[in-house]
Amino acid sequence: MRKGVIVVLVLAVVAAIWAGQKWLVQGTPDGFAFGNGRIEAVALDIATKTGGRLDQLLVEEGDFVTQGQILARMDTATLEAQLRQAQAKARQAQDNLLAAKAQVEQAQSQLNLAKVQFSRAKELLGKKLIARAQYDEAESSFQVASAALVAANAQAVAAQGAIDEAEAGVDTLKTQLDDAVLKAPRDGRIQYRLANVGEVLGAGGKVLNMLDLTDVTMSIFLPQAQAGKVALGSEARIIMDALPDKPIPASVTFVSANAQFTPKQVETREEREKLTFKVKVRIPASLLKEHITQVKTGLPGTAWIKLDASQSWPANLESPFKA
Numbered sequence: 359m360r361k362g363v364i365v366v367l368v369l370a371v372v373a374a375i376w377a378g379q380k381w382l383v384q385g386t387p388d389g390f391a392f393g394n395g396r397i398e399a400v401a402l403d404i405a406t407k408t409g410g411r412l413d414q415l416l417v418e419e420g421d422f423v424t425q426g427q428i429l430a431r432m433d434t435a436t437l438e439a440q441l442r443q444a445q446a447k448a449r450q451a452q453d454n455l456l457a458a459k460a461q462v463e464q465a466q467s468q469l470n471l472a473k474v475q476f477s478r479a480k481e482l483l484g485k486k487l488i489a490r491a492q493y494d495e496a497e498s499s500f501q502v503a504s505a506a507l508v509a510a511n512a513q514a515v516a517a518q519g520a521i522d523e524a525e526a527g528v529d530t531l532k533t534q535l536d537d538a539v540l541k542a543p544r545d546g547r548i549q550y551r552l553a554n555v556g557e558v559l560g561a562g563g564k565v566l567n568m569l570d571l572t573d574v575t576m577s578i579f580l581p582q583a584q585a586g587k588v589a590l591g592s593e594a595r596i597i598m599d600a601l602p603d604k605p606i607p608a609s610v611t612f613v614s615a616n617a618q619f620t621p622k623q624v625e626t627r628e629e630r631e632k633l634t635f636k637v638k639v640r641i642p643a644s645l646l647k648e649h650i651t652q653v654k655t656g657l658p659g660t661a662w663i664k665l666d667a668s669q670s671w672p673a674n675l676e677s678p679f680k681a
Contacts, residue, residue, distance in 0.1 A: 391663050392661065395661055404568060410433055412559060415554070415555055544571075545571060578636075592664055596659055600657060606677060609642075
């Protein structure tokens with residue numbers, strides 16, 4: 359008796375689905391096309407930029423996350439020690455620059471004095487009031503002072519270069535510390551945890567996998583006669599099997615340039631043997647954000663595309679949602 363009831367219920371469900379599909383097809387006016395597909399979202403891997411030990415995991419599988427939310431942290435003890443060392447090196451470089459600038463001032467002062475003494479010796483030699491040796495000594499002092507100033511300036515330039523290098527090292531370590539905090543790049547849902555706290559991961563090691571629920575599409579396959587009329591940006595509607603009375607607004611974002619055989623997941627053998635063109639429709643991100651906790655991927659449905667922009671949507675495809 360119980361088995362008979364179950365069989366009757368199954369047959370009733372199948373009949374309802376068949377009747378619904380038949381109603382949709384029969385109610386399709388000219389200027390529209392439709393195909394079966396599944397809701398898809400872009401999958402993103404949350405990975406380390408540099409190697410290290412995973413210190414914290416702050417989310418679980420199935421959690422909804424927002425863009426910029428902290429998902430995990432890497433152990434940064436070594437980086438923090440390196441940062442302190444680099445900052446000390448930068449301070450030392452600043453002190454060296456101050457000392458180098460003082461040397462430049464001293465060398466400039468000595469050159470000014472040597473220049474005056476050399477000029478005076480030259481004048482006195484012309485009047486034959488000093489010996490040639492005194493003149494030569496003044497000239498040598500002037501040349502030595504000039505060379506000392508050049509050397510002092512070179513040391514100042516080198517000190518400035520050391521500062522730039524030290525500050526670059528500090529900036530690099532700060533960037534690495536920022537990279538050690540793994541954040542959500544988009545609004546979405548955590549799909550898988552791929553690592554555990556305490557594991558040592560290499561650069562690019564995957565920690566989490568999430569779905570970008572602001573980039574949701576459905577791919578369908580249309581025959582050449584219909585695909586040739588589809589334009590990018592064309593209006594579309596997605597009807598989920600679970601929500602047949604709530605068409606979801608969408609638009610065409612991709613039309614394949616090459617024909618292909620219909621994929622195996624399409625149910626009928628006849629359809630699989632036909633050459634078709636892949637067409638992708640996308641749900642507006644603004645609408646997805648309003649209902650992000652209700653977005654689920656993998657659900658089957660039907661995508662309808664308006665081939666003639668002058669046509670109005672039939673009543674059964676009018677959407678209750680605002681795009």
